[in-house]
């Protein structure tokens with residue numbers, strides 16, 4: 001399988017503090033890849049570098065082996081096919097679930113000027129399929145403000161999918177969710193990974209165990225180890241950093 005993303009020798013410097021140090025990260029196409037590690041390890045900063053929010057002082061970010069994202073602007077990186085979900089969902093609470101997806105679709109197709117134009121049957125069908133995937137079929141005409149915390153997160157994932165990203169970056173997607181919502185989110189991520197790649201930052205080890213293809217453990221801005229969840233859990237260095245030595 002080909003490499004969807006790799007970083008070469010990335011260093012991030014926040015006023016002299018190196019949040020990421022000479023990092024070489026890699027993930028394959030079609031993978032659900034988790035980034036784990038103690039607080040402050042640099043996980044969110046790595047997502048920030050990939051989506052262009054934070055610029056490294058050295059190193060490169062390569063998408064699909066040949067596309068250099070390092071010096072690209074955030075909006076350009078979105079266009080190359082990288083979608084980023086932050087912890088707080090960016091949805092329009094005054095619009096319905098359907099309208100949120102519609103807006104996202106039109107935005108992606110550069111059709112904002114025709115916001116009031118009627119959707120074609122084909123476009124309706126695409127939105128319908130998306131609603132089913134994010135478990136919100138029966139909430140299509142409800143205001144987004146009436147959704148539960150978990151449902152809001154799914155709606156935002158649905159909106160991101162409307163942009164047709166090849167790589168989806170999710171920062172703690174199940175934080176604050178109920179057990180049932182967490183389970184559904186895991187299944188949604190696996191469904192997404194049938195046609196895309198997903199990189200997830202999360203702390204919930206049960207969630208990681210159940211839904212990861214591969215795991216990278218970060219510590220103090222570096223990669224400590226990587227492999228399947230079983231492999232990394234058997235690595236004594238992982239237990240050491242989590243227990244604080």
Ligand code: ADP
Nearest residue numbers: 014017019037038039040041042043044045046
């Ligand atoms: P994680 O996601 O693994 O918990 P982060 O990537 O959020 O870790 O942070 C890594 C380190 O970088 C932390 O010590 C954090 O305090 C620091 N850091 C993150 N963002 C900034 C920033 N904008 N300015 C200064 N320090 C930062």
